[in-house]
Amino acid sequence: MRLMQRIGPKKARIAVARKIAMILRRIWIDGTEFWWTREETKMV
Numbered sequence: 001m002r003l004m005q006r007i008g009p010k011k012a013r014i015a016v017a018r019k020i021a022m023i024l025r026r027i028w029i030d031g032t033e034f035w036w037t038r039e040e041t042k043m044v
Contacts, residue, residue, distance in 0.1 A: 004012040027034055
């Protein structure tokens with residue numbers, strides 16, 4: 001919301017989409033796994 005107020009809704013939407021795309025690209029290249037939480041899940 002702060003980004004949208006600072007640079008406008010259209011540019012903010014593009015900025016967020018680009019950030020997500022860069023994260024997904026890095027995950028795809030590295031083959032790492034994405035976890036929603038910071039704590040690691042225990043494998044049983």
